[in-house]
Amino acid sequence: MRKINKVGIVGAGLMGAEIACMLLFFNKYVVIKDVSSQILENALEKCKTFFLRYLKKGKLTEEEYKNKLKLLIPTLEYDDFINLDLIIEAVNENIELKTSVLKEIDVLCSKEAILATNTSGLSISQIASFLSYPQRFLGMHFFYPATIMRLVEVVKGRQTEEKIISEVLSFCKDIRKIPVVVKDTPGFLVNRILCALLLEAVKCYEEGIDIEIIDKSMIHQDIGLPVGPFSLADSLGLDVVYYTLQVLTKGYNKRFYVPDTIFKLVNQNKLGLKTNEGFYKYPKNIDNSSTENLDIAKRIMTAAVMEARDCENEGIADRKTIDLAMMAAAGFKKPPFVFAQENGI
Numbered sequence: 001m002r003k004i005n006k007v008g009i010v011g012a013g014l015m016g017a018e019i020a021c022m023l024l025f026f027n028k029y030v031v032i033k034d035v036s037s038q039i040l041e042n043a044l045e046k047c048k049t050f051f052l053r054y055l056k057k058g059k060l061t062e063e064e065y066k067n068k069l070k071l072l073i074p075t076l077e078y079d080d081f082i083n084l085d086l087i088i089e090a091v092n093e094n095i096e097l098k099t100s101v102l103k104e105i106d107v108l109c110s111k112e113a114i115l116a117t118n119t120s121g122l123s124i125s126q127i128a129s130f131l132s133y134p135q136r137f138l139g140m141h142f143f144y145p146a147t148i149m150r151l152v153e154v155v156k157g158r159q160t161e162e163k164i165i166s167e168v169l170s171f172c173k174d175i176r177k178i179p180v181v182v183k184d185t186p187g188f189l190v191n192r193i194l195c196a197l198l199l200e201a202v203k204c205y206e207e208g209i210d211i212e213i214i215d216k217s218m219i220h221q222d223i224g225l226p227v228g229p230f231s232l233a234d235s236l237g238l239d240v241v242y243y244t245l246q247v248l249t250k251g252y253n254k255r256f257y258v259p260d261t262i263f264k265l266v267n268q269n270k271l272g273l274k275t276n277e278g279f280y281k282y283p284k285n286i287d288n289s290s291t292e293n294l295d296i297a298k299r300i301m302t303a304a305v306m307e308a309r310d311c312e313n314e315g316i317a318d319r320k321t322i323d324l325a326m327m328a329a330a331g332f333k334k335p336p337f338v339f340a341q342e343n344g345i
């Protein structure tokens with residue numbers, strides 16, 4: 001099986017830059033393209049800061065630090081994309097933009113290259129229908145922050161070859177990720193369950209419960225989320241959450257919707273951490289302590305459990321895989337099926 005060493009990333013925003021850092025860590029050669037030189041500069045800075053920590057702790061020598069950064073090629077052009085093993089598209093979550101970017105890459109890169117999208121939930125088969133070589137195209141859904149979160153949802157389109165899936169699974173293991181193969185359905189697996197959980201949290205808020213109380217209740221030891229749903233949504237970006245909810249609404253009708261609260265925040269450009277305001281205002285003192293409020297937590301977790309059961313019934317993945325994915329992607333100590341069993345849900 002071929003070893004993937006040369007990777008292209010299109011889109012150097014939040015996710016593109018994170019994926020680049022993570023790949024450099026494993027000594028992969030990374031070409032990263034964006035339409036903005038400022039964004040490329042920020043991505044480079046992010047990688048420098050990331051590896052500087054290792055240098056300061058003595059975990060990298062000066063020479064190793066410099067060599068890591070030499071592996072990163074920021075560019076505004078596609079010239080360096082011709083001979084890569086894998087190209088990951090990480091532009092904004094918009095099907096027209098993604099399709100046009102992928103069509104462009106499809107014709108210019110080597111026919112041997114694997115083409116992946118980091119979409120949070122758009123249809124892989126639909127995007128593939130615009131490509132000349134759909135058999136080498138798939139979803140590789142990394143989670144934020146990709147330097148830390150180990151899950152990758154590997155999404156097989158109708159035409160994706162088995163050989164491509166095997167090569168990507170082996171690559172994921174090479175970069176110490178936990179790959180989970182999921183069906184090509186709206187929102188895939190993890191975001192679908194997380195959005196069900198977030199919608200219930202927003203309902204609690206719209207009924208008058210304080211955001212911080214809701215967040216802290218979810219950090220309870222019996223659930224063990226590292227951050228509450230509102231903090232998580234702010235750090236992912238409320239625009240990304242909004243688009244994901246729209247995809248889920250289109251895919252599953254009334255079960256999903258964009259709540260007024262999120263609609264208003266996005267319209268006011270309050271997108272979370274990246275705009276310094278979302279559900280919370282930033283900078284904010286990080287307080288990830290828990291509050292004893294198991295009633296709220298149980299109510300919110302029940303929504304996640306229901307969605308997880310639907311995913312299992314629809315064959316998106318089996319329950320063991322679903323629990324593993326929720327632990328690896330969101331840090332649940334008690335993932336949905338374990339929580340359901342312990343709490344008689």
Ligand SMILES: NC(=O)c1ccc[n+]([C@@H]2O[C@H](COP(=O)([O-])OP(=O)(O)OC[C@H]3O[C@@H](n4cnc5c(N)ncnc54)[C@H](O)[C@@H]3O)[C@@H](O)[C@H]2O)c1
Pocket residue numbers: 010011012013014015016033034035036039090091092093094097101118119120121141142143144235236237240
């Ligand atoms: N934010 C998250 O937590 C998260 C998590 C998992 C997956 N994703 C997915 O990753 C993708 C990127 O999300 P993001 O949060 O990094 O968005 P972002 O807005 O931070 O970055 C998108 C980048 O794409 C660039 N871009 C736009 N058109 C381009 C083009 N033609 N060529 C090259 N670059 C172009 C933009 O300039 C921008 O820098 C989306 O599909 C999103 O759903 C996001």
